[in-house]
Amino acid sequence: MAEQDYLAELGAELTQMRAAKGWTTQQLAIRCRRSRTSVSQALNTRQGRPAPSLDTVSIICEVLGGDTRRLLTLLRQGRSQQNFGQPGPLASDGSRQFTREPSEPSPPELGGLYNPLRRENLERSVQWALEASPAIPLARQPLTKGDGIYAIYYTGSYELYQPVSAPGCSMPLFVGSTRPSVSRQNSSGLPAGSGLRRRLLQHQRTIERCDNLRLVDFHVRYLPVEEMFVPGAVRLLVGDHQPVWNTVLEGFDFHEPGKARMARRSPWDELHPGRPWAAHMAPNGKGVQELRAAIRRHLARDSDKHR
Incomplete structure (x- = not known):
């Protein structure tokens, strides 16, 4: 029996949704704000070809109105197939299979064997469990x-x-x-x-x-x-x-400082005023326009990285 090709299923469904809209691949790429190459890669994906990025498939699904969760599951299963073959059954307690690729598929110290008990792979499984949970x-x-x-x-x-x-x-x-x-x-x-x-x-x-x-x-x-x-x-x-609030715009998770530590407002409080204790602090060294420009640059680089 031929092995199920999850990536081919994903590509076929995305192609059908694009055709139903009457759009060309180029028109879809413009609406997704992605390159034509990355969109075409997602539409034509199958085993033996590079899998599209999770971000690209997610945006295509949103633009086309598809079942994002189910199609991303196909993508993860397809990626898992590329690295490990068919995913196994769910555990008896119904726990989720982690089907994304490991952080290091072939650790050299193990002669090319994947070790699920490596610390980083265990931490990856925690990351995947969070991302697989409902928002x-x-x-x-x-x-x-x-x-x-x-x-x-x-x-x-x-x-x-x-x-x-x-x-x-x-x-x-x-x-x-x-x-x-x-x-x-x-x-x-x-x-x-x-x-x-x-x-x-x-x-x-x-x-x-x-x-x-x-x-x-x-x-x-x-x-x-x-x-x-x-x-x-x-x-x-x-x-x-x-994430923007972890990198460019720090301060979202700050607590009210003691009087002896009162100094400048955090970048987050400068751009998003409202916390009473921050209103009494000195302005941040960077103004609102400078912070907004920094966020735009950061998000533009991140978007380019996923194309």
């Missing part, structure tokens, strides 16, 4: 207990963040984590062991106070995870996606 509105208080990692996505119409704004939540605006607290209670009223809930509640309040952002335009993915895997998973997520 929920940030305004919805998560019911989860524990600490772990999370990624915040923007889906609104704020002009500056349009390059990462997408219903499919493929490019995070911010990646963060929480660690276990030794205290039994905190200012949010939640007990110790509720780190993710507490942190996301803080982020909700920060955005609600902001003058030029709306809480309804934000979604989040979160994953409770063992503490030892948190730093590595965050490092990989930030390294892969270069």
Whole structure:
């Protein structure tokens, strides 16, 4: 029996959706703001050819109105096929298979064998589990207990963040984590062991106070995870996606400083005013226009990288 070609299925479905719109490949590329080569690669993908990037397929799905989640699953299964052959069945507990490629398919110290227990591959599996989880509105208080990692996505119409704004939540605006607290209670009223809930509640309040952002335009993915895997998973997520609020516009996750430490406003508070304590601080060394220009340059480079 011939092996199922997930990449060919993906390419065929994307091609059918393009044809249904009556668009040429060039017209689709213009609407996706991607090169014709990268779009053509996605439409004609199959085993034996380079797989398209996750970002390119995600944007094509959004433009064509396809089932983004299902088609990205085909892409991941196809990539897994290229590296490991057919994916195995789900575990008895229903846990998800991780079907993306490993960070290092052929570690030289193992003679070309893939070692799933290498630290970075374990951390990759945490990253993939987060990215495979559903994105929920940030305004919805998560019911989860524990600490772990999370990624915040923007889906609104704020002009500056349009390059990462997408219903499919493929490019995070911010990646963060929480660690276990030794205290039994905190200012949010939640007990110790509720780190993710507490942190996301803080982020909700920060955005609600902001003058030029709306809480309804934000979604989040979160994953409770063992503490030892948190730093590595965050490092990989930030390294892969270069989220704006982790790199160019720091300060979103800042807390009110003590009076002795009051200094300049963070870049985030300079561009997104609203936190009462930041209003009393000296202006940031970079003005709003300079910060906006830096974000545009960053997102333009990131877009080019994925073409």
